[in-house]
Amino acid sequence: MSSDNIRYRVVSAIASELISAGLADVIADSAHFKLVASLGSIDDALTRLALDRPDLLIVDAAAVTDLNNLRATLGSDVTLVALVHSYVPLTELRRYDAVLDVAQSRGELIRTLIDAAHAATDDDGSGNNTENNYELSKRETDVLVLVAKGLTNKEIADDLNLSVHTVISHRKNIMHKTGIKSVAGLTMYAMLNKLL
Numbered sequence: 018m019s020s021d022n023i024r025y026r027v028v029s030a031i032a033s034e035l036i037s038a039g040l041a042d043v044i045a046d047s048a049h050f051k052l053v054a055s056l057g058s059i060d061d062a063l064t065r066l067a068l069d070r071p072d073l074l075i076v077d078a079a080a081v082t083d084l085n086n087l088r089a090t091l092g093s094d095v096t097l098v099a100l101v102h103s104y105v106p107l108t109e110l111r112r113y114d115a116v117l118d119v120a121q122s123r124g125e126l127i128r129t130l131i132d133a134a135h136a137a138t139d140d141d142g143s144g145n146n147t148e149n150n151y152e153l154s155k156r157e158t159d160v161l162v163l164v165a166k167g168l169t170n171k172e173i174a175d176d177l178n179l180s181v182h183t184v185i186s187h188r189k190n191i192m193h194k195t196g197i198k199s200v201a202g203l204t205m206y207a208m209l210n211k212l213l
Contacts, residue, residue: 025073059076059087078113097114117129
C-alpha cells in the first residue's frame with residue numbers, strides 16, 4: 018500500500034466541544050485519517066494511549082502544561098500536533114511536530130496533518146527524511162511571496178486577511194517543508210521557483 022492510502026489513526030484531546038466537533042468534521046473529510054477518539058483532556062488521551070494506539074495526537078496547545086512530560090509519555094511513535102485557537106508563544110509551538118490553526122481552511126488543515134503524518138513515516142532513521150519534497154499549499158505560497166517581498170508578519174496578515182498567528186504558522190510550515198530558515202534563503206527559493 019502506498020503512503021497516500023494509509024489511514025492514520027488520530028486522537029484529539031480538545032476541551033471545547035465546538036472546536037472538537039469541527040475538527041472531527043474536517044478529519045472525516047479525509048480518506049487519510051480515522052478519528053479513533055475525541056477526548057476532552059490530555060489526561061484522558063494519555064490514559065487511553067495503549068487502547069487507541071494513535072499515529073497522531075492533536076492537543077489544545079493552550080491546555081498543555083508540561084510539554085516535556087507529554088512528549089516523554091508519548092514516545093517517538095506518536096506525532097504530536099498542536100491545535101491553536103488563542104495565543105501560544107512561538108517558542109512553544111516550535112516544539113510540536115505540526116501546528117493547526119483554527120483560522121486555516123479545511124484544505125490547509127488536512128494538508129498540514131498529511132505533511133505531519135508523512136514526515137513521521139518518511140523518516141527511516143537514515144537521516145534521509147523527504148520533508149523537503151512537500152509542495153507548498155496555495156496559502157503558503159502566498160505567504161512565501163510576501164515574505165520574499167520583505168513584508169512583516171502583520172503586513173502579511175493584513176494583506177491576506179489572516180491573523181498574525183496564522184501567518185506565523187504558515188511561515189513555520191514553509192520553513193519545515195523547504196528546510197530553509199532565513200528570509201534571504203526563502204527569497205532565493207521564491208525566485209528559483211519563479212514565484213517573484
